[in-house]
Amino acid sequence: MKAAVLREYGEPLEIEAVPRPDPEDHGVVIETEACGICRSDWHAWQGHGEWADDQVPLGQILGHEPAGTVVEVGEGVTDIAEGDRIAVPFNLGRGHCEYCRNGHGNVCANGIALGFEEAAPGAFAEEVHVPYADYNAVGLPDAVSPVEMAGLGCRFVTAYHALAHRADLTPGDWVAVHGCGGVGLSAVHVADALGANVLAVDLDEDKLDTARELGADETLRADDVDVPTAIHARIGGAHVSVDALGIAETCRNSIDCLPPRGQHVQLGLTTDDERGEIPFPTDAMTMREITFLGSRGMPPTRYPELLRMMERGSISPGKLVTKTVSLADVPDRLAAMNDFGTSGIEVVKFS
Known part of the structure; x- marks a missing residue:
């Protein structure tokens, strides 16, 4: 064969x-x-x-x-x-x-x-x-x-498991998705199906167009703004935020866009630049009771x-x-x- x-x-x-x-x-x-x-x-x-x-x-x-x-x-x-x-x-x-x-x-x-x-x-x-x-x-x-x-x-089952089983997601919550590749777009579609409001973030306008077609209520071009500041200004912060890319910038943006008691979900795997290690604002996460969740398949x-x-x-x-x-x-x-x-x-x- x-x-x-x-x-x-x-x-x-x-x-x-x-x-x-x-x-x-x-x-x-x-x-x-x-x-x-x-x-x-x-x-x-x-x-x-x-x-x-x-x-x-x-x-x-x-x-x-x-x-x-x-x-x-x-x-x-x-x-x-x-x-x-x-x-x-x-x-x-x-x-x-x-x-x-x-x-x-x-x-x-x-x-x-x-x-x-x-x-x-x-x-x-x-x-x-x-x-x-x-x-x-x-x-x-x-x-x-x-x-x-x-x-x-x-990608789709990982996104579904993350939002349906790992995160404490309630219909009407805001979900931010950082990176609109395959797993990110899956997360957009799943979050919408579960009754959440969705804000999709990416550098590529075509991918943001696709995110809108799959249920994103809001989109954000990451090269135009400070992403966490813009998300807080637009929706008051995300109840659940997904890093669907796995680079240090998207991971940190995902954590920083959360209000107190928000949940960060890590789906993207790191590359040679991070080699599996990304610094977190640990003290701020502790004081705001931020939850960090991983999801695999x-x-x-x-x-x-x-x-x-x-x-x-x-x-x-x-x-x-x-x-x-x-x-x-x-x-x-x-x-x-x-x-x-x-x-x-x-x-x-x-x-």
Whole structure:
């Protein structure tokens, strides 16, 4: 089968013929129908993460936002059958630890990151193995297309988990979203669906236009103003503020735009400039009782509530899909992220 393989950090991925996977006793193999191209893939391609012992190894097949059809089933799998259409979370739990048993499999004590670890080759490939499939595989409703499900990817579910489960968000609250890439636009759409008022911040007017289309009530060009001051002046500060980019400036802007008892949500991962460390105004956060929240993916056990919202039309991840490309296009599309030259969510379509 063909797959996109990381051979050198920062060099174009190689499209190679590799052996097809065989299912482990607890796993299934899917024929990949679609897979999102995510900024986390870009981080992996660049070799980021060594500061957190999280650097992706060379030789890895990238891609972690797949949807497809099951073509082979391990002997120990009981709930998944050949022909089932499934989506796959990137944060794969094993289903047995205290976190998995309590509904927090996205932070499984022995979890595996699809497409980022040697034990879990990714989905920029014609077929991909899904370990611990009875726990991780998410069945797709007939009305949900593979491209739309790949659009959920890690960005949309991370934004949903952050705002629906991690933050204490009440309808009518103001949510500020700093950075309108894939995860930022997902946060805009989710916050609007949950009944919040949304203020989107970015440098790019086209991305702010898209944010308005997805439900943003207010937008702010970050190059025109001091962002926290402008947000306080315009809406009195945000009840919840999301850093969807991961650079020091957006993180600090997100914290500084909060009033007392506001909540900062960190979704963006840092780059070589920050290397996992960003200074915070700790004393001010303490005195104002500011909450700092991280969010990573979403437990597979929570996917049904998101799928129900999709079926009702409350949310539509497909609105964020701006381009479908072939597997051969993946190297160029990752390179386009070097200068933020992509918009919304791009998806590899295999058939």
